[in-house]
Structures are given as C-alpha cells and as structure tokens.
C-alpha cells in the first residue's frame with residue numbers, strides 16, 4: 251500500500267520527464283529552460299498536441315484557430331453566474347463547453363481559459379469583461395482582456411514564458427486526475443474540469459497566491475527569520491518550497507526567475523524575494539536536516555504574475571490556462587491505451603457479520 255502513490259508508475263508518456271534527482275524537466279525533448287526562453291504558448295500547444303489530434307494545423311494556423319475560438323467562447327461569459335471566485339468562474343465556464351475528444355473541443359478549452367479568467371478578474375473589479383482580439387497571440391490577448399491595454403512585447407513574452415513553463419510536469423496530481431477521468435472516455439472537458447479541481451488545492455496549484463501573502467507579511471528583510479521560525483513552529487507549510495519529486499531545486503524556479511528579471515522595474519522585489527528564499531531554505535534545512543526541501547516553481551511564479559499586474563486571486567486559474575495543454579495531451583494519451591484506470595484498496599473495515 252502506498253497512500254501517496256510515490257512509488258507507483260501508472261503511465262508511459264512521451265510528454266514530459268521530471269528528473270527529481272538532477273533537477274531537470276524535459277517537455278517533449280526540450281529542456282524547460284529552452285522552452286521558457288524561446289517558445290510561445292501556440293508553439294507549446296502544437297508541441298504537446300501533435301500526434302494526439304487528427305488534422306492538427308501548423309503553429310500559425312493553430313494560433314488563428316485559437317483566436318477565433320476565443321471570440322466564440324466569449325459569448326458564454328454572460329451565462330456564468332457573477333460573484334464566483336476566479337477558479338470557480340473558470341470551472342463553471344469550462345463545464346459549459348462541448349465534451350468530447352475532438353480538436354475543436356481542445357481548441358475551445360485552451361481558448362476559453364484566458365477568456366473566462368480575464369472576465370472573472372474584470373467582474374471582480376466591478377468592470378465589464380473585454381471581448382477577445384483574435385488577431386493577437388493568446389498571451390497578449392489574455393493580458394489585454396484582463397487589464398484593458400495591449401501589453402508590451404516584453405510583458406506578453408513573460409506570460410508566454412510562464413504558461414509554457416507550467417504546461418506539463420509528469421504525473422502530478424491534476425494530470426493524474428485528468429488521465430483517470432479521460433480513461434472512462436468522459437471527454438476532454440470533463441478531464442480539464444477535474445484537473446482544475448485537483449489543481450486548486452494549496453498543496454498543488456493554489457500555492458502562489460499565499461507565497462505573496464507570506465512575502466507581504468514578512469514585510470522587511472530583518473523580519474524574515476523570526477517570521478519563518480514562528481510559522482514552522484506552528485507546523486505551517488511554507489508555500490513555494492518542497493516537492494514530491496525534486497530533491498534539488500525545481501528547474502522551473504530559475505526559468506521563471508529569469509523571466510521576472512527581464513521585466514523592467516522588478517529588481518527590488520526580486521532582491522527582497524531572494525532574501526526571503528535564502529532565509530526559508532536555511533530554516534527548512536535546520537528543521538529537516540535529513541530531508542532536502544528546496545524552492546519550487548510557485549515561488550517565482552508569484553513574483554512573475556504579480557509583475558504582470560495579475561491579481562493574486564487569479565494565479566491558480568492562470569496556472570490552469572498553461573497546464574490545460576498538458577492535461578488534454580495526457581488525456582488523449584491515456585485514451586490511446588484503451589485502459590480504464592482502476593486501482594485497488596485494502597479493506598480495513600469491520601469483519602463481515604455472520605448470519
């Protein structure tokens with residue numbers, strides 16, 4: 251019995267490889283650092299989906315199809331009840347889409363992520379949602395729909411770096427969930443909605459908002475160690491640190507740190523975050539001398555999304571907009587095995603009552 255399934259291999263995949271001992275992440279043959287530095291969202295969608303969808307268009311045509319799909323799904327925004335937090339808004343919106351295993355379905359899911367997330371942010375601010383501009387890239391349009399202004403090239407590039415960095419990551423909790431759902435042939439929309447439901451927990455994709463809360467509560471460099479020791483003393487988990495697979499630093503942390511550093515005006519915030527990071531790592535090493543706990547992806551995710559002006563309440567939904575590429579590719583890969591996922595349990599309940 252292995253309750254966290256850490257020693258269970260439940261799939262063969264061509265999509266990504268997480269090398270936890272050496273701190274390497276490979277996504278379909280590309281080191282994550284290369285992906286983050288050079289690929290756009292559309293390139294990565296093509297990379298992950300190729301071989302899993304018939305008639306997948308080339309990258310340029312895929313970008314155009316995503317643009318038209320954004321415009322189509324915008325009509326659904328008014329059917330989503332107002333007053334929902336960003337994740338529930340996105341989950342409700344996604345669940346309104348057709349649910350099958352087609353190219354059309356995956357395009358709409360991917361396109362709807364930014365449309366519904368941006369609409370939720372605007373409504374939360376008491377502002378009307380902004381209609382998509384299909385001529386823009388997915389990342390540029392995402393920021394435009396959220397903030398009301400066309401982003402600079404550097405900003406759109408930074409969001410691309412984030413979305414592609416988190417696009418896939420082996421058999422993490424939400425991807426495994428998506429594969430289980432897909433294995434029943436429930437459809438890609440069901441797989442994505444289930445993936446998002448697993449992602450939203452604070453131990454998975456819910457961490458980056460609380461990372462900023464921690465940075466804000468610490469407030470000054472001098473306060474860092476005392477704050478951290480107190481939190482660890484209470485038994486709190488420090489968000490943005492530790493990982494089930496990595497025994498060294500998560501390679502995505504540095505890919506995203508580099509992306510934040512490329513944005514103008516971020517050097518002060520990055521320096522403060524580095525100070526806190528160092529203090530957290532020192533305190534964790536003291537508390538867990540035999541267990542290497544390192545920085546994970548969420549720490550610099552928080553800084554990057556903050557620098558792009560995205561409110562922290564939307565961070566998990568933005569994560570989902572990147573990870574939906576991986577969920578849907580994994581879902582199709584699982585379907586191609588023709589096996590429903592159905593593990594077993596050990597019964598520990600009362601012995602049967604004899605008649």
Ligand code: CMC
Nearest residue numbers: 453454455457486487488489490491492493494546547548
């Ligand atoms: N802060 C304080 N203590 C920690 C932390 C942390 N961030 N991470 C692990 N520990 C403790 C943990 O409580 C355990 O202590 P004990 O033996 O006393 O119960 C010990 O270290 C060993 O834990 P582990 O076996 O390494 O942890 P795990 O594999 O069960 O959990 C984790 C992995 C990511 C859920 C955990 O490290 C954590 O809760 N981190 C904070 C939340 C976070 O940043 N999540 C984002 C993960 S990266 C994005 C993703 O891929 O989902």
